[in-house]
Amino acid sequence: xxxxxxxxxxxxxxxxxxxxxxxxxxxxxxxxxxxxxxxxxxxxxxxxxxxxxxxxxxxxxxxxxxxxxxxxxxxxxxxxxxxxxxxxxxxxxxxxxxxxxxxxxxxxxxxxxxxxxxxxxxxxxxxxxxxxxxxxxxxxxxxxxxxxxxxxxxxxxxxxxxxxxxxxxxxxxxxxxxxxxxxxxxxxxxxxxxxxxxxxxxxxxxxxxxxxxxxxxxxxxxxxxxxxxxxxxxxxxxxxxxxxxxxxxxxxxxxxxxx
Numbered sequence: 001x002x003x004x005x006x007x008x009x010x011x012x013x014x015x016x017x018x019x020x021x022x023x024x025x026x027x028x029x030x031x032x033x034x035x036x037x038x039x040x041x042x043x044x045x046x047x048x049x050x051x052x053x054x055x056x057x058x059x060x061x062x063x064x065x066x067x068x069x070x071x072x073x074x075x076x077x078x079x080x081x082x083x084x085x086x087x088x089x090x091x092x093x094x095x096x097x098x099x100x101x102x103x104x105x106x107x108x109x110x111x112x113x114x115x116x117x118x119x120x121x122x123x124x125x126x127x128x129x130x131x132x133x134x135x136x137x138x139x140x141x142x143x144x145x146x147x148x149x150x151x152x153x154x155x156x157x158x159x160x161x162x163x164x165x166x167x168x169x170x171x172x173x174x175x176x177x178x179x180x181x182x183x184x185x186x187x188x189x190x191x192x193x194x195x196x197x198x199x200x201x202x203x204x205x206x207x208x209x210x211x212x213x214x215x216x217x218x219x220x221x222x223x224x225x226x227x228x229x230x231x232x233x234x235x236x237x238x239x240x241x242x243x244x245x246x247x248x249x250x251x252x253x254x255x256x257x258x259x
Contacts, residue, residue: 104137105139114126115127131148132182133188135188136187145246149255170227173222175220177220178194182217193246193249194216195214197214198241199211200221204230205226217244243255
């Protein structure tokens with residue numbers, strides 16, 4: 001462009017120092033395209049492997065523990081149902097009865113049923129020992145503990161049922177009573193865990209009708225009958241009344257047993 005000459009309308013506008021003249025393009029002037037910036041954190045996130053992160057390892061460990069724990073509980077429940085169902089079969093053995101104790105209260109009803117109704121002494125004894133082990137583990141409530149005493153209580157009289165009517169000398173009699181399934185010693189519930197008190201009616205002796213002091217079991221009563229204490233030749237009836245209470249256990253209670 002020469003100095004002093006005006007551009008004609010047909011000629012394009014000259015370029016300026018700020019850039020080319022874009023007045024010939026329609027619409028508003030174009031804006032420069034912004035430059036995309038990628039942060040360092042996002043770049044690292046795209047390039048890392050999540051399997052090697054500590055948080056992923058923790059989640060895997062927790063998930064595996066939950067899976068293993070749930071599977072073991074299901075397996076234990078299946079074993080428990082199988083062991084309890086075994087108690088209802090006709091060929092159940094004392095070993096099967098003793099094995100149910102490890103499952104806690106799951107087999108409690110079946111153990112009480114065998115302890116009360118089984119015609120086999122070995123099965124009754126096994127069920128009674130299993131119940132006593134549950135008692136030692138505090139798996140029973142007080143009423144269930146008393147039920148063991150009521151169903152397992154036994155009295156053994158060491159005396160003849162009949163004597164000659166002309167007998168004049170004293171008759172020695174020995175009575176043992178208690179819960180035979182309890183062991184004499186060892187861990188858990190033993191014979192020393194119970195205290196007993198007794199009195200004897202019908203012997204015509206005031207000293208025998210007074211309740212005896214509380215004594216750790218098993219219970220024992222030794223006395224002599226004097227024939228001259230009775231007005232008639234008989235028959236005569238003797239009645240043993242006993243009470244039992246716990247000693248050193250978590251539950252404290254007292255129970256009067258059948259005469």
